[in-house]
Amino acid sequence: MIKVENLTKSFGDLEVLKGINEEIHEGEVVSIIGPSGSGKSTFLRCLNLLEVPTDGKVIFEGVNIADKSVNIDTHRQKIGMVFQHFNVFPHLTVLENITITPTLELKMPKEEAEKLGCELLAKVGLLDKKDEYPRKLSGGQKQRLAIVRALAMHPDVILFDEPTSALDPEMVKDVLDVIKGLADQGMTIVIVTHEMAFAKQISDRVLFMDGGYIQEQGTPDQIFNHPQNQRTIEFLSKVL
């Protein structure tokens, strides 16, 4: 579904991604772990061109979306993204947060969008909040809304950037359960996370990033129980 070739990204003199080659397959759940500042978010943001790569290719469903002649908007609709800080519109109700993008960008009729929105809200336990404004929601509820907003666009893949890092501990599980549900349904997922137990549980593959490269990758068992790379070993010894 996504193939990355020799992806590099610099901010001024700082080379953050130094040549990444990677493939994400349909239906796969891929977790990205690694120290703070290692380029995890930058890599994720390059996958949907929120950051423009300095060099290399990002081939999404056969099209190199890093090519400047490509209209990114139509492709980006197929790539959902959920950030650490819940990206919801404060001035719209919960239901309006969900319906606005499908009605504007996909020209979905309002009634259909509302029906879809209510179905999705019910699935994440938020239907009773549909007419509230986001300020009335807890962090965990806002994050579940952010996930539903992404789902309403029927994405082919969802990118999660530390979706639970800004949550109070008691809210983490509800959000992880929603993500786990998506994984169980076969959604293609790329997730940057510090929740190692969760990564171990849901991932088909785990990537360890450090120093601008994917240093090591493998199954959760390979990475968490039998890491080979010295940097992976050091990192895991600090976080496990």
Ligand code: ADP
């Ligand atoms: P991680 O998500 O692994 O913590 P990031 O991808 O956020 O790492 O950042 C990697 C490096 O790139 C850091 O040194 C960070 O300061 C730098 N960086 C990230 N975004 C920008 C930006 N927009 N401008 C300048 N430097 C940035």
Ligand code: MG
């Ligand atoms: Mg980050």
